[in-house]
Amino acid sequence: MSNKVRSPESRSDVLAFVSENLRRLRHQTGMSQTALAQASGISRRMIVNLEGGDTNISLSSLDRLAEALGASFVALVSDPNAQSKRIDAVAWRGQACESQAVLLGSVPAQREAQLWAWSLGEGDRYEAQPDPMGWHEMVVVTQGCLLIELQEGPVTVKAGDYVIYSSAQPYAYRNVFAGVTKFIRNVVA
Template sequence: MLHMQESRPDVLVHVGENLRRLRRSAGQSQAALAAAAGVSRRTIINLEAGESNISLSGLDKLADALGATFVDLVAPPTAPSNRIDATTWRGGHPESRAVLLGSAPARNEAQLWTWSLAPGDRYDGEPDPDGWHEMVYVTRGHLLIERDEGPVHVAEGDYAIYSSAQHYAYVNSAEITTTFVRNVIS
Protein backbone atom coordinates (compact mmCIF):
# COMPACT_ATOMS: atom_id res chain seq x y z
CA MET A 1 0.00 0.00 0.00
CA LEU A 2 1.05 3.56 -0.59
CA HIS A 3 0.71 5.11 2.85
CA MET A 4 0.20 8.76 3.68
CA GLN A 5 2.79 10.24 6.02
CA GLU A 6 2.68 13.61 7.75
CA SER A 7 3.83 15.11 4.45
CA ARG A 8 2.70 13.56 1.18
CA PRO A 9 5.28 11.30 -0.43
CA ASP A 10 6.19 12.55 -3.90
CA VAL A 11 4.94 9.33 -5.44
CA LEU A 12 1.34 10.17 -4.45
CA VAL A 13 1.66 13.50 -6.21
CA HIS A 14 3.00 11.75 -9.31
CA VAL A 15 0.33 9.05 -9.19
CA GLY A 16 -2.40 11.69 -8.95
CA GLU A 17 -1.04 13.83 -11.78
CA ASN A 18 -0.15 10.86 -13.98
CA LEU A 19 -3.48 9.11 -13.40
CA ARG A 20 -5.47 12.22 -14.30
CA ARG A 21 -3.33 12.88 -17.40
CA LEU A 22 -3.47 9.27 -18.63
CA ARG A 23 -7.20 8.95 -17.91
CA ARG A 24 -8.01 12.13 -19.82
CA SER A 25 -5.70 11.12 -22.67
CA ALA A 26 -7.57 7.80 -22.90
CA GLY A 27 -10.90 9.66 -22.92
CA GLN A 28 -12.14 7.83 -19.84
CA SER A 29 -14.31 9.19 -17.07
CA GLN A 30 -13.43 8.39 -13.48
CA ALA A 31 -16.42 6.01 -13.36
CA ALA A 32 -15.38 4.21 -16.56
CA LEU A 33 -11.80 3.79 -15.35
CA ALA A 34 -12.99 2.54 -11.96
CA ALA A 35 -15.18 -0.08 -13.62
CA ALA A 36 -12.43 -1.18 -16.03
CA ALA A 37 -9.85 -1.48 -13.22
CA GLY A 38 -12.16 -3.01 -10.62
CA VAL A 39 -11.65 -0.22 -8.08
CA SER A 40 -14.10 2.28 -6.63
CA ARG A 41 -14.69 5.67 -8.21
CA ARG A 42 -13.91 7.19 -4.80
CA THR A 43 -10.43 5.60 -5.00
CA ILE A 44 -9.87 7.26 -8.39
CA ILE A 45 -11.04 10.63 -7.04
CA ASN A 46 -8.80 10.34 -3.97
CA LEU A 47 -5.78 9.18 -5.97
CA GLU A 48 -6.10 12.08 -8.39
CA ALA A 49 -6.22 14.39 -5.35
CA GLY A 50 -3.12 12.68 -3.90
CA GLU A 51 -5.04 11.59 -0.82
CA SER A 52 -5.46 7.83 -1.03
CA ASN A 53 -3.86 4.54 -0.12
CA ILE A 54 -3.73 1.88 -2.81
CA SER A 55 -1.89 -1.39 -3.17
CA LEU A 56 0.84 -1.84 -5.75
CA SER A 57 -1.37 -4.43 -7.46
CA GLY A 58 -4.17 -1.84 -7.52
CA LEU A 59 -1.84 0.49 -9.40
CA ASP A 60 -1.07 -2.36 -11.83
CA LYS A 61 -4.83 -2.77 -12.45
CA LEU A 62 -5.25 0.96 -13.10
CA ALA A 63 -2.27 1.02 -15.46
CA ASP A 64 -3.62 -1.99 -17.36
CA ALA A 65 -7.06 -0.39 -17.68
CA LEU A 66 -5.39 2.72 -19.13
CA GLY A 67 -3.13 0.78 -21.50
CA ALA A 68 -0.17 2.15 -19.55
CA THR A 69 2.54 0.67 -17.32
CA PHE A 70 3.10 0.75 -13.59
CA VAL A 71 6.07 3.05 -14.24
CA ASP A 72 3.85 5.43 -16.23
CA LEU A 73 1.74 5.88 -13.09
CA VAL A 74 4.38 6.25 -10.38
CA ALA A 75 7.36 7.97 -12.02
CA PRO A 76 7.92 11.70 -11.97
CA PRO A 77 6.86 12.97 -15.41
CA THR A 78 10.37 14.20 -16.23
CA ALA A 79 12.26 11.16 -14.89
CA PRO A 80 14.12 9.06 -17.46
CA SER A 81 13.09 5.41 -17.24
CA ASN A 82 16.62 4.34 -16.36
CA ARG A 83 16.76 6.59 -13.26
CA ILE A 84 13.34 6.88 -11.60
CA ASP A 85 14.23 6.73 -7.87
CA ALA A 86 10.59 6.86 -6.67
CA THR A 87 9.48 5.55 -3.29
CA THR A 88 6.42 3.47 -4.15
CA TRP A 89 5.68 1.88 -0.77
CA ARG A 90 6.22 2.77 2.88
CA GLY A 91 5.62 0.46 5.78
CA GLY A 92 4.72 1.26 9.35
CA HIS A 93 8.39 1.61 10.32
CA PRO A 94 10.42 4.50 8.80
CA GLU A 95 13.06 2.05 7.53
CA SER A 96 10.50 -0.02 5.60
CA ARG A 97 10.15 1.14 2.02
CA ALA A 98 10.32 0.09 -1.63
CA VAL A 99 12.08 2.32 -4.13
CA LEU A 100 11.60 1.85 -7.86
CA LEU A 101 15.09 2.58 -9.17
CA GLY A 102 14.51 2.25 -12.89
CA SER A 103 12.85 0.39 -15.70
CA ALA A 104 13.73 -1.06 -19.08
CA PRO A 105 11.45 -2.45 -21.78
CA ALA A 106 11.10 -6.25 -22.00
CA ARG A 107 9.75 -8.53 -24.71
CA ASN A 108 10.71 -12.07 -23.77
CA GLU A 109 12.28 -12.68 -20.39
CA ALA A 110 14.17 -11.19 -17.49
CA GLN A 111 17.12 -12.93 -15.84
CA LEU A 112 18.36 -12.28 -12.31
CA TRP A 113 22.07 -12.86 -11.63
CA THR A 114 24.53 -12.35 -8.79
CA TRP A 115 28.11 -11.60 -9.75
CA SER A 116 31.43 -11.18 -8.00
CA LEU A 117 34.67 -9.89 -9.48
CA ALA A 118 37.96 -10.23 -7.64
CA PRO A 119 40.33 -7.24 -7.58
CA GLY A 120 41.77 -6.63 -11.06
CA ASP A 121 39.38 -9.05 -12.78
CA ARG A 122 37.13 -8.24 -15.74
CA TYR A 123 34.39 -9.78 -17.85
CA ASP A 124 34.16 -8.86 -21.53
CA GLY A 125 30.66 -9.18 -22.96
CA GLU A 126 29.55 -9.41 -26.54
CA PRO A 127 26.72 -7.19 -27.78
CA ASP A 128 23.26 -8.61 -27.18
CA PRO A 129 20.49 -8.31 -29.79
CA ASP A 130 18.74 -4.95 -30.24
CA GLY A 131 16.20 -4.29 -27.51
CA TRP A 132 18.14 -6.05 -24.74
CA HIS A 133 18.99 -4.17 -21.55
CA GLU A 134 20.89 -4.73 -18.34
CA MET A 135 20.25 -3.44 -14.85
CA VAL A 136 23.23 -3.66 -12.50
CA TYR A 137 23.13 -2.89 -8.75
CA VAL A 138 26.43 -2.91 -6.85
CA THR A 139 26.15 -4.43 -3.37
CA ARG A 140 29.85 -4.19 -2.45
CA GLY A 141 32.84 -2.39 -3.91
CA HIS A 142 32.94 -0.40 -7.12
CA LEU A 143 32.24 -1.50 -10.70
CA LEU A 144 33.40 0.11 -13.90
CA ILE A 145 31.19 -0.75 -16.87
CA GLU A 146 33.03 -0.04 -20.11
CA ARG A 147 30.54 0.44 -22.96
CA ASP A 148 30.63 1.65 -26.56
CA GLU A 149 28.51 4.64 -25.48
CA GLY A 150 30.93 5.51 -22.68
CA PRO A 151 32.04 4.23 -19.29
CA VAL A 152 29.83 4.11 -16.22
CA HIS A 153 31.24 4.07 -12.69
CA VAL A 154 28.87 2.35 -10.27
CA ALA A 155 29.63 2.70 -6.57
CA GLU A 156 28.34 0.49 -3.79
CA GLY A 157 24.62 1.13 -3.33
CA ASP A 158 24.24 2.64 -6.79
CA TYR A 159 23.04 1.19 -10.09
CA ALA A 160 23.12 1.54 -13.86
CA ILE A 161 20.54 0.67 -16.53
CA TYR A 162 21.65 0.56 -20.15
CA SER A 163 21.20 -1.11 -23.51
CA SER A 164 23.40 -4.21 -23.75
CA ALA A 165 23.20 -4.19 -27.56
CA GLN A 166 26.79 -2.88 -27.55
CA HIS A 167 30.24 -4.09 -26.51
CA TYR A 168 30.59 -3.89 -22.75
CA ALA A 169 32.88 -5.09 -19.98
CA TYR A 170 32.68 -5.29 -16.18
CA VAL A 171 35.93 -4.18 -14.55
CA ASN A 172 36.93 -4.29 -10.89
CA SER A 173 39.83 -1.93 -10.28
CA ALA A 174 39.16 -1.85 -6.53
CA GLU A 175 41.25 -3.63 -3.90
CA ILE A 176 38.28 -5.67 -2.66
CA THR A 177 35.97 -8.12 -4.38
CA THR A 178 33.07 -6.29 -6.00
CA THR A 179 29.64 -7.94 -5.86
CA PHE A 180 26.59 -6.92 -7.83
CA VAL A 181 23.14 -8.00 -8.93
CA ARG A 182 22.54 -8.10 -12.67
CA ASN A 183 19.21 -8.28 -14.46
CA VAL A 184 19.23 -9.09 -18.17
CA ILE A 185 16.02 -8.06 -19.95
CA SER A 186 15.26 -9.33 -23.44
Protein backbone atom coordinates in the same frame (compact mmCIF):
# COMPACT_ATOMS: atom_id res chain seq x y z
CA MET B 1 1.43 -5.61 7.73
CA SER B 2 0.28 -3.31 4.97
CA ASN B 3 1.26 -3.38 1.33
CA LYS B 4 -0.19 0.09 0.83
CA VAL B 5 1.68 3.04 -0.57
CA ARG B 6 1.68 5.56 2.24
CA SER B 7 1.59 9.30 1.65
CA PRO B 8 4.13 10.91 3.96
CA GLU B 9 4.08 14.66 4.53
CA SER B 10 7.09 15.20 2.25
CA ARG B 11 5.35 13.60 -0.75
CA SER B 12 8.72 12.19 -1.91
CA ASP B 13 7.06 8.96 -2.97
CA VAL B 14 5.18 7.70 -6.01
CA LEU B 15 1.97 9.39 -4.86
CA ALA B 16 3.61 12.70 -5.72
CA PHE B 17 3.05 11.83 -9.40
CA VAL B 18 0.12 9.38 -9.39
CA SER B 19 -2.47 12.13 -9.13
CA GLU B 20 -1.21 14.04 -12.16
CA ASN B 21 -0.38 10.93 -14.22
CA LEU B 22 -3.68 9.20 -13.50
CA ARG B 23 -5.70 12.22 -14.56
CA ARG B 24 -3.55 12.79 -17.68
CA LEU B 25 -3.62 9.13 -18.77
CA ARG B 26 -7.36 8.86 -18.13
CA HIS B 27 -8.03 11.95 -20.26
CA GLN B 28 -5.72 10.65 -23.03
CA THR B 29 -7.76 7.46 -23.22
CA GLY B 30 -11.06 9.36 -23.06
CA MET B 31 -12.20 7.38 -20.01
CA SER B 32 -14.45 8.81 -17.34
CA GLN B 33 -13.71 8.01 -13.71
CA THR B 34 -16.67 5.63 -13.75
CA ALA B 35 -15.39 3.81 -16.86
CA LEU B 36 -11.92 3.52 -15.32
CA ALA B 37 -13.45 2.17 -12.10
CA GLN B 38 -15.33 -0.50 -14.06
CA ALA B 39 -12.29 -1.42 -16.20
CA SER B 40 -9.88 -1.64 -13.25
CA GLY B 41 -12.11 -2.95 -10.47
CA ILE B 42 -11.01 0.03 -8.33
CA SER B 43 -13.82 2.09 -6.82
CA ARG B 44 -14.67 5.43 -8.38
CA ARG B 45 -14.27 7.00 -4.94
CA MET B 46 -10.67 5.70 -4.76
CA ILE B 47 -9.97 7.12 -8.23
CA VAL B 48 -11.42 10.51 -7.23
CA ASN B 49 -9.26 10.49 -4.09
CA LEU B 50 -6.13 9.46 -6.05
CA GLU B 51 -6.64 12.21 -8.61
CA GLY B 52 -7.06 14.61 -5.70
CA GLY B 53 -3.78 13.38 -4.17
CA ASP B 54 -5.54 12.33 -1.01
CA THR B 55 -5.28 8.56 -0.46
CA ASN B 56 -3.10 5.51 -0.02
CA ILE B 57 -3.29 2.60 -2.46
CA SER B 58 -1.74 -0.84 -2.82
CA LEU B 59 0.90 -1.52 -5.46
CA SER B 60 -1.33 -4.16 -7.02
CA SER B 61 -4.17 -1.62 -7.34
CA LEU B 62 -1.81 0.77 -9.11
CA ASP B 63 -0.95 -2.10 -11.48
CA ARG B 64 -4.67 -2.64 -12.18
CA LEU B 65 -5.21 1.05 -12.92
CA ALA B 66 -2.21 1.13 -15.27
CA GLU B 67 -3.45 -1.99 -17.06
CA ALA B 68 -6.94 -0.51 -17.50
CA LEU B 69 -5.38 2.64 -18.95
CA GLY B 70 -3.14 0.66 -21.31
CA ALA B 71 -0.10 2.11 -19.56
CA SER B 72 2.79 0.70 -17.55
CA PHE B 73 3.09 0.86 -13.76
CA VAL B 74 6.12 3.13 -14.26
CA ALA B 75 4.15 5.56 -16.47
CA LEU B 76 1.61 5.88 -13.67
CA VAL B 77 4.06 6.47 -10.81
CA SER B 78 7.07 8.32 -12.26
CA ASP B 79 7.81 12.00 -12.74
CA PRO B 80 6.32 12.88 -16.14
CA ASN B 81 9.05 15.52 -16.65
CA ALA B 82 12.00 13.22 -15.90
CA GLN B 83 14.47 12.91 -18.75
CA SER B 84 16.20 9.72 -17.58
CA LYS B 85 15.16 6.17 -16.75
CA ARG B 86 15.97 6.90 -13.07
CA ILE B 87 12.90 7.10 -10.88
CA ASP B 88 14.22 6.88 -7.28
CA ALA B 89 10.77 7.03 -5.65
CA VAL B 90 9.56 5.31 -2.48
CA ALA B 91 6.72 2.99 -3.50
CA TRP B 92 6.09 1.11 -0.25
CA ARG B 93 6.73 1.62 3.48
CA GLY B 94 6.37 -1.11 6.07
CA GLN B 95 5.58 -0.95 9.75
CA ALA B 96 9.25 -0.80 10.78
CA CYS B 97 10.82 2.59 10.02
CA GLU B 98 13.66 0.84 8.11
CA SER B 99 11.22 -0.94 5.76
CA GLN B 100 10.73 0.56 2.33
CA ALA B 101 10.83 -0.21 -1.39
CA VAL B 102 12.40 2.30 -3.76
CA LEU B 103 11.67 2.01 -7.47
CA LEU B 104 15.11 2.89 -8.86
CA GLY B 105 14.29 2.80 -12.55
CA SER B 106 12.73 1.01 -15.48
CA VAL B 107 13.55 0.10 -19.07
CA PRO B 108 11.46 -1.40 -21.84
CA ALA B 109 11.34 -5.18 -22.03
CA GLN B 110 8.78 -7.30 -23.81
CA ARG B 111 6.43 -5.43 -21.53
CA GLU B 112 8.44 -3.81 -18.72
CA ALA B 113 11.48 -4.22 -16.47
CA GLN B 114 11.82 -2.56 -13.06
CA LEU B 115 14.79 -2.21 -10.69
CA TRP B 116 13.98 -1.84 -6.97
CA ALA B 117 15.98 -1.36 -3.75
CA TRP B 118 14.15 -2.87 -0.75
CA SER B 119 14.82 -2.91 2.96
CA LEU B 120 12.81 -4.72 5.61
CA GLY B 121 13.14 -3.99 9.29
CA GLU B 122 13.24 -6.82 11.77
CA GLY B 123 9.91 -8.68 11.78
CA ASP B 124 8.41 -6.77 8.85
CA ARG B 125 6.59 -8.41 5.93
CA TYR B 126 5.35 -7.43 2.48
CA GLU B 127 2.58 -9.54 0.95
CA ALA B 128 2.27 -9.29 -2.85
CA GLN B 129 -0.61 -10.01 -5.17
CA PRO B 130 0.16 -12.29 -8.14
CA ASP B 131 1.41 -10.61 -11.30
CA PRO B 132 0.06 -11.64 -14.71
CA MET B 133 1.47 -14.78 -16.35
CA GLY B 134 4.93 -14.22 -17.80
CA TRP B 135 6.16 -11.89 -15.03
CA HIS B 136 9.28 -12.90 -13.06
CA GLU B 137 11.39 -11.56 -10.23
CA MET B 138 15.11 -11.77 -9.63
CA VAL B 139 16.06 -10.96 -6.04
CA VAL B 140 19.63 -10.45 -4.77
CA VAL B 141 20.10 -10.05 -1.01
CA THR B 142 22.82 -7.54 -0.14
CA GLN B 143 22.46 -7.51 3.67
CA GLY B 144 20.86 -9.86 6.17
CA CYS B 145 18.64 -12.77 5.21
CA LEU B 146 15.29 -12.74 3.39
CA LEU B 147 12.53 -15.34 3.60
CA ILE B 148 10.38 -15.43 0.44
CA GLU B 149 7.11 -17.32 0.79
CA LEU B 150 6.20 -18.95 -2.54
CA GLN B 151 3.48 -21.45 -3.49
CA GLU B 152 6.05 -24.24 -3.73
CA GLY B 153 7.34 -23.38 -0.27
CA PRO B 154 9.53 -20.84 1.52
CA VAL B 155 12.95 -19.90 0.16
CA THR B 156 15.63 -18.40 2.40
CA VAL B 157 18.11 -16.12 0.64
CA LYS B 158 21.23 -15.00 2.52
CA ALA B 159 23.39 -11.96 1.75
CA GLY B 160 25.33 -12.52 -1.47
CA ASP B 161 22.84 -15.08 -2.81
CA TYR B 162 19.89 -14.72 -5.18
CA VAL B 163 16.67 -16.37 -6.31
CA ILE B 164 14.63 -16.19 -9.54
CA TYR B 165 10.94 -17.13 -9.65
CA SER B 166 7.66 -16.49 -11.40
CA SER B 167 5.76 -13.69 -9.68
CA ALA B 168 2.49 -14.91 -11.23
CA GLN B 169 1.64 -16.40 -7.83
CA PRO B 170 0.91 -15.09 -4.34
CA TYR B 171 4.20 -14.42 -2.54
CA ALA B 172 5.56 -12.50 0.41
CA TYR B 173 8.87 -11.10 1.65
CA ARG B 174 9.64 -11.56 5.35
CA ASN B 175 12.50 -10.50 7.56
CA VAL B 176 12.38 -13.06 10.37
CA PHE B 177 16.01 -12.43 11.27
CA ALA B 178 17.77 -9.91 13.53
CA GLY B 179 18.57 -6.55 11.97
CA VAL B 180 17.65 -4.95 8.66
CA THR B 181 17.53 -7.04 5.48
CA LYS B 182 18.31 -5.27 2.19
CA PHE B 183 17.82 -6.63 -1.29
CA ILE B 184 17.66 -5.66 -4.94
CA ARG B 185 14.55 -6.77 -6.82
CA ASN B 186 14.27 -6.90 -10.61
CA VAL B 187 10.78 -7.35 -12.05
CA VAL B 188 10.67 -8.46 -15.69
CA ALA B 189 7.76 -9.07 -18.04
